Amino acid sequence: GAGVSQSPSNKVTEKGKDVELRCDPISGHTALYWYRQSLGQGLEFLIYFQGNSAPDKSGLPSDRFSAERTGGSVSTLTIQRTQQEDSAVYLCASSLNRGSYNEQFFGPGTRLTVL
Amino acid sequence: GENVEQHPSTLSVQEGDSAVIKCTYSDSASNYFPWYKQELGKGPQLIIDIRSNVGEKKDQRIAVTLNKTAKHFSLHITETQPEDSAVYFCAALNSGSARQLTFGSGTQLTVLP
Numbered sequence: 001g002a003g004v005s006q007s008p009s010n011k012v013t014e015k016g017k018d019v020e021l022r023c024d025p026i027s028g029h030t031a032l033y034w035y036r037q038s039l040g041q042g043l044e045f046l047i048y049f050q051g052n053s054a055p056d057k058s059g060l061p062s063d064r065f066s067a068e069r070t071g072g073s074v075s076t077l078t079i080q081r082t083q084q085e086d087s088a089v090y091l092c093a094s095s096l097n098r099g100s101y102n103e104q105f106f107g108p109g110t111r112l113t114v115l
Numbered sequence: 116g117e118n119v120e121q122h123p124s125t126l127s128v129q130e131g132d133s134a135v136i137k138c139t140y141s142d143s144a145s146n147y148f149p150w151y152k153q154e155l156g157k158g159p160q161l162i163i164d165i166r167s168n169v170g171e172k173k174d175q176r177i178a179v180t181l182n183k184t185a186k187h188f189s190l191h192i193t194e195t196q197p198e199d200s201a202v203y204f205c206a207a208l209n210s211g212s213a214r215q216l217t218f219g220s221g222t223q224l225t226v227l228p
Binding site for chain 1: 121147149151156157158159160161164166204208210214215216217218219220221
């Protein structure tokens with residue numbers, strides 16, 4: 001079956017521009033996560049959506065970062081006025097989130113390069 | 116919040132040898148510990164997980180051990196093969212207070228033929 005998909009796979013932008021990254025979770029998964037992975041680093045949690053509940057935005061590094069999830073499915077991560085330090089791979093994951101322990105299925109990521 | 120430390124950051128082994136990656140966590144209430152494998156250009160994929168009510172779990176050549184008292188858990192890969200080469204991440208979750216995993220910084224495993 002279809003896994004988590006992300007687009008674009010690569011994005012090169014100029015400093016100061018806005019970018020939008022898209023995530024299509026696995027159908028039926030109610031939980032959706034965004035992570036940032038800098039070169040050689042672990043996964044840094046950014047934001048978490050669960051059903052119709054208010055998202056957990058505690059990991060967003062600044063107010064230039066925002067995300068939304070429309071219709072409980074597709075999610076868009078927006079970075080405004082990009083900076084060079086925003087360069088990283090942005091990973092999206094989804095899970096069923098029924099019960100306490102749920103495998104997170106990751107997409108292939110979007111590699112963002114800010115020049 | 117939770118803090119997960121992972122060692123070593125890089126590990127090279129000869130094909131057929133065993134590899135061990137260790138993680139420590141800070142929140143004594145954490146109760147779920149998954150391990151993810153990330154191949155080049157791909158997202159991480161779950162390979163094994165363990166819950167706090169067991170001390171060890173095995174799946175073919177992969178095993179995970181958990182020491183709740185010491186707050187550390189380890190991944191063991193036996194009879195390593197070149198296709199085991201990847202970055203491995205440990206993670207921890209306190210399911211009573213959070214829904215997002217806290218990840219370690221990753222281990223680049225290279226299996227030399």
